[in-house]
Amino acid sequence: xxxxxxxxxxxxxxxxxxxxxxxxxxxxxxxxxxxxxxxxxxxxxxxxxxxxxxxxxxxxxxxxxxxxxxxxxxxxxxxxxxxxxxxxxxxxxxxxxxxxxxxxxxxxxxxxxxxxxxxxxxxxxxxxxxxxxxxxxxxxxxxxxxxxxxxxxxxxxxxxxxxxxxx
Numbered sequence: 001x002x003x004x005x006x007x008x009x010x011x012x013x014x015x016x017x018x019x020x021x022x023x024x025x026x027x028x029x030x031x032x033x034x035x036x037x038x039x040x041x042x043x044x045x046x047x048x049x050x051x052x053x054x055x056x057x058x059x060x061x062x063x064x065x066x067x068x069x070x071x072x073x074x075x076x077x078x079x080x081x082x083x084x085x086x087x088x089x090x091x092x093x094x095x096x097x098x099x100x101x102x103x104x105x106x107x108x109x110x111x112x113x114x115x116x117x118x119x120x121x122x123x124x125x126x127x128x129x130x131x132x133x134x135x136x137x138x139x140x141x142x143x144x145x146x147x148x149x150x151x152x153x154x155x156x157x158x159x160x161x162x163x164x165x166x167x
Contacts, residue, residue, distance in 0.1 A: 062094060076164060
């Protein structure tokens, strides 16, 4: 009996340690299902950011060739979620062009799963996926819920943008 315990104890310990690690591994963003996010984007975001993600010069900033830069910053992931949840207002500069318009807050319109899907879509569309940091994990409903709990204003989101060093 002692021999069986000696043999099984390390196996049981390995299972207890390794199973949560395997379960907790995040889905790579390139494997995320973005179909719901694409539909929401095309229905609600496309008017400003356009189907090609290029935005409207001088009015609404591009997400293509810009969102990966934001997401590569320490705190950029949370900031991107905050922008979608709470909106953004104030003068910004993206890829050398000035913008000073209002981003609609979507916190009351969509649930956490829907907003995570929109973020995954925008982060991977228009060639953005190739520019993301290696191993970038898909946004989850839990990520969005955590930021939703902060209940920011658009002005506070703007301050976060500045704190990240974004113009």
